[in-house]
Amino acid sequence: MSLTAETLRIGEVAARTGTTARTIRYYEEIGLLPSPAGHEKGRHRTYGADDVERLEELLRLREALGVTLDELKELVEREEARAALRREYHRTDDPAEQRAILAQLRTHVDRQLELVRRRRAALDELERDLLNRRGLIGDRLAAL
Amino acid sequence: MSLTAETLRIGEVAARTGTTARTIRYYEEIGLLPSPAGHEKGRHRTYGADDVERLEELLRLREALGVTLDELKELVEREEARAALRREYHRTDDPAEQRAILAQLRTHVDRQLELVRRRRAALDELERDLLNRRGLIGDRLAAL
DNA sequence: TTGCTCCTCACGTCACGTGAGGTGGC
DNA sequence: TTGCTCCTCACGTCACGTGAGGTGGC
DSSP states (O other), X not given: OOOSOOOEEHHHHHHHHTSOHHHHHHHHHTTSSOOOTTOOTTSOOEEXXXXXXXXXXXXXXXXXXXXXXXXXXXXXXXXXXXXXXXXXXXXXXXXXXXXXXXXXXXXXXXXXXXXXXXXXXXXXXXXXXXHHHHHHHHHHHHHO | OOOSOOOEEHHHHHHHHTSOHHHHHHHHHTTSSOOOTTOOTTSOOEEOHHHHHHHHHHHHHHHHHXXXXXXXXXXXXXXXXXXXXXXXXXXXXXXXXXXXXXXXXXXXXXXXXXXXXXXXXXXXHHHHHHHHHHHHHHHHHXXX
């Protein structure tokens, strides 16, 4: 008979995001995740769908970009700065100011794209090598 | 007046591969790198161009694939197994045997390609998100 | 000989893993 | 009430970073 949205326990959140309860508590400990709403010491943590989404995003960035947790924290803080900028954008209707805000947002996105592309370049090189090897093997098989 | 090929000290190797002397010694300690030819305890380690290449390959795999050093060790061991297979391939001239060896080699390469592609998928998704955001910002800028 | 880089312990750190011993909630 | 999952220390581990104190080689 609950009117509140679905609430999850830490193990369930860990399972859904492919990580462990320890990792979730650790991220909370270092301030990468907020402690979940209404959590008192010694009591069970309860999470919502939005908490799962936030964690998923963090893990995705971490794995894809291979950054340290400190760098991840910075990325998140910049993300929050962007959210503030977006609110600012909607509050004003001065086109000059809106243009300036959009330009800043684009710069932020471009910086992240650069990070992604640098990582992709390494993977692409490795893939080229492997495909090359595969091709040589295929040629020899065909020649037999 | 040296007849031997160029020899490098550990700091130079670290600089060329973008890592640190500590990391090189650690990889040696856990058996991921062989101790360099002729190294006695307390004396300076000397490396050759082939050592640099091997280390570069290790670092590339580690960074691109995000594997642990234990997994990296396994990859290297499989790489050595492949080298043995290649020698076997050249020793025999039974086409049936050659075909079998080539098929095995291709399976190995395919397994590595799978690893690379899984990593790329995560990066591609992130890049799509970012490009999407960039597009939305561009649209708004154009509409102003 | 003077500077540099190198050497070997050995302790510190980051990002968790892994119990120990105990309490909470369907 | 019985099981499960959860809780908080707190120590262990992996992959190095970082001195301390000393020796090697252009």
